[in-house]
Amino acid sequence: MNVFVRELSRASLDSSPDRSPTKFVVEDNVGEGIHVHYRNVRFEMSIDDYRTFANELAAAAEEIDRGSR
Numbered sequence: 001m002n003v004f005v006r007e008l009s010r011a012s013l014d015s016s017p018d019r020s021p022t023k024f025v026v027e028d029n030v031g032e033g034i035h036v037h038y039r040n041v042r043f044e045m046s047i048d049d050y051r052t053f054a055n056e057l058a059a060a061a062e063e064i065d066r067g068s069r
Helices: 047-068
Strands: 025-027 031-040 041-045
Touching: 031 047, 041 047
Parallel strands: none
Antiparallel strands: 025 031, 031 041
């Protein structure tokens, strides 16, 4: 555990973005990587990183489901 933590930034965010409030798209940029678009944000990752990301999300969803029952 870190003894020192320095906050780099803080801001209030609008709960509904101006553009693309319902957008969710996963794109395979063949030969380059994967882009995940969520609202106004685009996450870029390699295919290996995307596989790890997707597996971790699936595992988290299973944990949440187990805790909800």
